[in-house]
Amino acid sequence: xxxxxxxxxxxxxxxxxxxxxxxxxxxxxxxxxxxxxxxxxxxxxxxxxxxxxxxxxxxxxxxxxxxxxxxxxxxxxxxxxxxxxxxxxxxxxxxxxxxxxxxxxxxxxxxxxxxxxxxxxxxxxxxxxxxxxxxxxxxxxxxxxxxxxxxxxxxxxxxxxxxxxxxxxxxxxxxxxxxxxxxxxxxxxxxxxxxxxxxxxxxxxxxxxxxxxxxxxxxxxxxxxxxxxxxxxxxxxxxxxxxxxxxxxxxxxxxxxxxxxxxxxxxxxxxxxxxxxxxxxxxxxxxxxxxxxxxxxxxxxxxxxxxxxxxxxxxxxxxxxxxxxxxxxxxxxxxxxxxxxxxxxxxxxxxxxxxxxxxxxxxxxxxxxxxxxxxxxxxxxxxxxxxxxxxxxxxxxxxxxxxxxxxxxxxxxxxxxxxxxxxxxxxxxxxxxxxxxxxxxxxxxxxxxxxxxxxxxxxxxxxxxxxxxxxxxxxxxxxxxxxxxxxxxxxxxxxxxxxxxxxxxxxxxxxxxxxxxxxxxxxxxxxxxxxxxxxxxxxxxxxxxxxxxxxxxxxxxxxxxxxxxxxxxxxxxxxxxxxxxxxxxxxxxxxxxxxxxxxxxxxxxxxxxxxxxxxxxxxxxxxxxxxxxxxxxxxxxxxxxxxxxxxxxxxxxxxxxxxxxxxxxxxxxxxxxxxxxxxxxxxxxxxxxxxxxxxxxxxxxxxxxxxxx
DNA sequence: AGGTCTTTCCTTTTT
DNA sequence: GGAAAGACCT
Numbered sequence: 001x002x003x004x005x006x007x008x009x010x011x012x013x014x015x016x017x018x019x020x021x022x023x024x025x026x027x028x029x030x031x032x033x034x035x036x037x038x039x040x041x042x043x044x045x046x047x048x049x050x051x052x053x054x055x056x057x058x059x060x061x062x063x064x065x066x067x068x069x070x071x072x073x074x075x076x077x078x079x080x081x082x083x084x085x086x087x088x089x090x091x092x093x094x095x096x097x098x099x100x101x102x103x104x105x106x107x108x109x110x111x112x113x114x115x116x117x118x119x120x121x122x123x124x125x126x127x128x129x130x131x132x133x134x135x136x137x138x139x140x141x142x143x144x145x146x147x148x149x150x151x152x153x154x155x156x157x158x159x160x161x162x163x164x165x166x167x168x169x170x171x172x173x174x175x176x177x178x179x180x181x182x183x184x185x186x187x188x189x190x191x192x193x194x195x196x197x198x199x200x201x202x203x204x205x206x207x208x209x210x211x212x213x214x215x216x217x218x219x220x221x222x223x224x225x226x227x228x229x230x231x232x233x234x235x236x237x238x239x240x241x242x243x244x245x246x247x248x249x250x251x252x253x254x255x256x257x258x259x260x261x262x263x264x265x266x267x268x269x270x271x272x273x274x275x276x277x278x279x280x281x282x283x284x285x286x287x288x289x290x291x292x293x294x295x296x297x298x299x300x301x302x303x304x305x306x307x308x309x310x311x312x313x314x315x316x317x318x319x320x321x322x323x324x325x326x327x328x329x330x331x332x333x334x335x336x337x338x339x340x341x342x343x344x345x346x347x348x349x350x351x352x353x354x355x356x357x358x359x360x361x362x363x364x365x366x367x368x369x370x371x372x373x374x375x376x377x378x379x380x381x382x383x384x385x386x387x388x389x390x391x392x393x394x395x396x397x398x399x400x401x402x403x404x405x406x407x408x409x410x411x412x413x414x415x416x417x418x419x420x421x422x423x424x425x426x427x428x429x430x431x432x433x434x435x436x437x438x439x440x441x442x443x444x445x446x447x448x449x450x451x452x453x454x455x456x457x458x459x460x461x462x463x464x465x466x467x468x469x470x471x472x473x474x475x476x477x478x479x480x481x482x483x484x485x486x487x488x489x490x491x492x493x494x495x496x497x498x499x500x501x502x503x504x505x506x507x508x509x510x511x512x513x514x515x516x517x518x519x520x521x522x523x524x525x526x527x528x529x530x531x532x533x534x535x536x537x538x539x540x541x542x543x544x545x546x547x548x549x550x551x552x553x554x555x556x557x558x559x560x561x562x563x564x565x566x567x568x569x570x571x572x573x574x575x576x577x578x579x580x581x582x583x584x585x586x587x588x589x590x591x592x593x594x595x596x597x598x599x600x601x602x603x604x605x606x607x608x609x610x611x612x613x614x615x616x617x618x619x620x621x622x623x624x625x626x627x628x629x630x631x632x633x634x635x636x637x638x639x640x641x642x643x644x645x646x647x648x649x650x651x652x653x654x655x656x657x658x659x660x661x662x663x664x665x666x667x668x669x670x671x672x673x674x675x676x677x678x679x680x681x682x683x684x685x686x687x688x689x690x691x692x693x694x695x696x697x698x699x700x701x702x703x704x705x706x707x708x709x
Numbered sequence: 710a711g712g713t714c715t716t717t718c719c720t721t722t723t724t
Numbered sequence: 725g726g727a728a729a730g731a732c733c734t
Contacts, residue, residue: 063723248723348719349721406710551722552722552723571720583720612725612726713733716729716730717730718726718727
């Protein structure tokens with residue numbers, strides 16, 4: 001049975017235990033994706049389960065895509081129509097079919113992202129005349145999301161329930177009126193249909209004979225509720241998770257679901273995957289020694305057979321700049337040792353940290369790519385063009401209308417939109433249709449601008465089938481004068497235009513993949529564009545260093561990992577409130593370490609510029625918590641905080657001397673003995689005269705505690 | 710309505 | 725330090 005070949009005993013068990021509830025506790029790098037993909041293939045090939053009766057849920061598009069690809073390879077056939085997707089995409093697929101039951105939205109609802117939602121909240125605050133200085137829209141949005149996700153809200157929040165409720169109700173009303181759904185709604189509405197219309201639920205319960213959930217430790221309450229509903233009938237539910245890698249609790253993820261699952265499914269079979277196939281011993285031991293400091297966890301015994309002589313390295317630089325230089329030098333060293341740029345990843349706690357390293361990499365011509373930050377589909381110009389396409393394909397889409405009515409500027413400002421909104425409310429029409437009632441309400445000039453806009457959109461609508469959908473972008477760009485606006489902006493405009501051309505090439509793929517009229521093609525594309533996050537797909541062909549946050553690195557692996565800016569206040573972050581938060585930060589650190597296969601570098605600096613200020617942070621407490629015998633430490637290890645612990649870590653001479661070629665008469669500084677004068681030099685050592693207190697010492701010349709001054 | 714100066718705010722963020 | 729929202733001026 002080839003699907004079990006090459007799997008260890010536990011993995012085979014996980015693949016072949018198909019009936020009833022199963023929970024797999026899969027440590028980092030223990031081959032859980034392998035198990036999941038083989039299990040799907042096993043169900044289809046060995047048990048003859050129809051491929052559309054299996055539901056596999058992942059957390060990222062990337063993970064879903066990877067899983068589909070691997071299953072497709074195992075089965076040697078097209079799996080495009082299988083239910084392998086994220087929670088949200090799965091719900092969208094259900095809602096596009098069944099949302100009419102709720103009688104609130106139509107099937108062509110528009111999904112809005114977080115930024116769009118925030119925009120709506122700001123508008124609502126304005127209309128309710130609530131001061132946004134007093135009530136931060138972002139906090140309100142989070143509060144609303146927490147209500148929707150049924151997450152407990154601490155009672156000490158200054159946001160009186162009254163205000164939150166008021167904004168919440170208005171927000172929901174706007175969403176319904178404008179046929180919009182936010183990310184939370186996708187899950188909630190699906191549950192609502194299932195609970196109100198049992199025959200719909202039954203349909204899906206019968207459809208999904210086998211359900212599999214990846215990254216189970218990161219499911220939140222309603223997601224858990226959803227899969228519970230679906231699995232009620234077959235009880236063939238298979239979840240894979242690792243509590244030590246739960247790093248999304250700030251978004252409502254509940255590790256408790258692991259316990260809950262075992263209670264809700266009393267006959268759960270538990271399978272432990274404890275062999276790590278990714279990291280060498282020293283790295284795994286280091287990770288284990290750290291995560292043991294978490295009290296709230298079940299001990300496990302993750303082991304590896306991979307050995308390697310190198311120890312993970314800790315380096316404390318003098319400044320953020322020096323830290324980046326060190327990383328650059330180590331990258332060069334790794335290249336000499338035979339690694340490629342693409343084997344190397346720089347991981348950090350916050351996106352803003354990438355900048356310093358970026359500057360150095362540009363200067364020294366190290367090819368790199370930053371993942372995350374502002375993702376492609378969130379860029380202003382992309383959203384603008386998408387909203388043009390939305391309005392053209394659906395004139396009633398007020399949300400799109402508001403975004404682009406004055407972009408590029410056509411002298412239709414807020415006051416005009418307010419007037420149109422009043423007309424809309426009075427006649428119960430869309431904003432676009434409200435233009436027809438605007439005569440006499442807006443000035444003559446404004447009316448003309450509105451009519452120009454109207455005819456422009458109508459004309460584009462008529463010409464939609466005239467060319468391929470990607471070429472239609474050019475038409476939109478020209479006719480709306482968006483192109484003209486960008487061309488007037490020099491460099492920035494060119495960047496934005498390049499992004500739009502990128503969108504165009506994505507659309508040309510859509511053009512080939514989907515059959516039907518342009519109108520239909522665009523509708524398919526637009527229907528779930530909000531769910532797309534990374535057009536920045538990893539391109540393995542090119543050779544570059546990857547830079548990303550720890551969160552983004554989850555599920556990935558790299559031969560060489562740099563964990564940078566390991567400083568107290570940044571990581572763990574200063575905003576943590578309690579012990580639970582600290583444990584989550586520690587798990588983030590654990591996730592970071594366990595991404596590394598062969599080489600690991602932890603770095604930080606004594607001083608750095610951060611958020612416009614010069615700050616000096618202590619080394620991250622996590623460094624101190626790691627078992628020192630798995631670390632080699634270099635650099636500026638002096639200072640009261642560290643004296644304590646430098647004793648605990650091995651200080652070994654750096655393979656590259658920081659200061660070389662001393663000669664008699666040089667002034668140097670030693671970490672412990674202070675300033676001194678070189679009085680003698682031989683092949684390896686220097687003799688230095690320090691202050692009376694320390695006298696004359698013979699020292700290893702390239703020792704990291706010595707530097708030239 | 711739109712340009713420019715000034716103030717404010719900064720975690721993480723699979724969807 | 726730098727983006728983004730807000731205030732102020734034209």
